Amino acid sequence: MRQDQRLEIDRISKRYGSVVALREMTFDVRAGELFGFVGSNGAGKTTAMRIALGVLSADSGEVRWAGGPITLENRRHIGYMPEERGLYPKMKVAEQLIYLARLHGMSRSEAQRSARAWMERLGVAERREDEVQKLSLGNQQRVQLAAALVHNPEILVLDEPFSGLDPVAVDVMSAVLKEKCARGTPVVFSSHQLDLVERLCDRVGIVRSGQMVACGTVAELSSGGNTRLVVDAPLAPRGWADRIAGVSTVGYEDGKSVLELGPGADDQLVLTAAMETPPVREFARRQPSLTELFRNVVTENGASEGRAA
Missing domain, CATH: 3.40.50.300 (P-loop containing nucleotide triphosphate hydrolases)
Structure with a gap:
């Protein structure tokens, strides 16, 4: 062909x-x-x-x-x-x-x-x-x-x-x-x-x-989106990263915090905060899934226009 x-x-x-x-x-x-x-x-x-x-x-x-x-x-x-x-x-x-x-x-x-x-x-x-x-x-x-x-x-x-x-x-x-x-x-x-x-x-x-x-x-x-981190700090209190400038918790997976870093946010500050309540078993960047990208694209003012198709 x-x-x-x-x-x-x-x-x-x-x-x-x-x-x-x-x-x-x-x-x-x-x-x-x-x-x-x-x-x-x-x-x-x-x-x-x-x-x-x-x-x-x-x-x-x-x-x-x-x-x-x-x-x-x-x-x-x-x-x-x-x-x-x-x-x-x-x-x-x-x-x-x-x-x-x-x-x-x-x-x-x-x-x-x-x-x-x-x-x-x-x-x-x-x-x-x-x-x-x-x-x-x-x-x-x-x-x-x-x-x-x-x-x-x-x-x-x-x-x-x-x-x-x-x-x-x-x-x-x-x-x-x-x-x-x-x-x-x-x-x-x-x-x-x-x-x-x-x-x-x-x-x-x-x-x-x-x-x-x-x-x-x-x-x-996904390259134009915000960086996401997966952090496994089992003894850290819920929402522990939200106090860091430009960082927000977007969810939890198997007890791990899924964090989103806005423009200018420092991932090393996140690591330092996580280490305040050791151990830190995982600290990794993650590419957004297509489902996450889809939600970001089709959502306006936090409200989805409809079910994924």
Whole structure:
């Protein structure tokens, strides 16, 4: 796959009456990259994905693939997995996958081979003759992913692909997405599971009120934030570090104090204060997790705009 095969979302805006769903949303997903798309409920993630697919039209802005506009022809090479079930509930699993592959231009023999391979890969081969509505929610989700992959897409756009999956299925799906990226496929997905996004994704985009407010690797996003320290001083009184200028206690983990240092705060003063009540078993800097970064970005005046998405 050529390296210029990149999905670009360029300043797209969308309004429903007085409600602004997207406001000049801009990001790209590069060849062979896993891009995590996170934001509060109603932040605009699904709207952006549907515009990328051509399901919705933008009021302004442009979606490009490999440097050119998205057309009916190249939409056939996109694999899409909606958050809501997009399968025919009374169709049998194998029959449905073959049908969808054929809609994307595969011959019957190609469609049969691909459907069989993906049913095996995703652990639903034994349910091939079952109607989708008779499957568990987790198995329906596996079939939904197979439907997104069965035509060997050049781009993957997945809305909450890990929803309802058990840990084994999460591992299987994670491995599949990594394999697709290793072959050069750009993959963008949204998820409530921020720890999973952090573990899998090359880059992350955080959306708030229809705008991309932060985009980059987790390391890049956290580099501009305040320093955090984890201090294990078991005999120190609760809140012992709050008296130090520029230092605040943001939480406790297994009895350890998690501290945030504001601009100009001196970590050596923190160590000195901790040593006043020895022992000090741990004193370490910590990079903020994606969950912490998300809370910081989507919170205004201490009140979150919604649940992580």
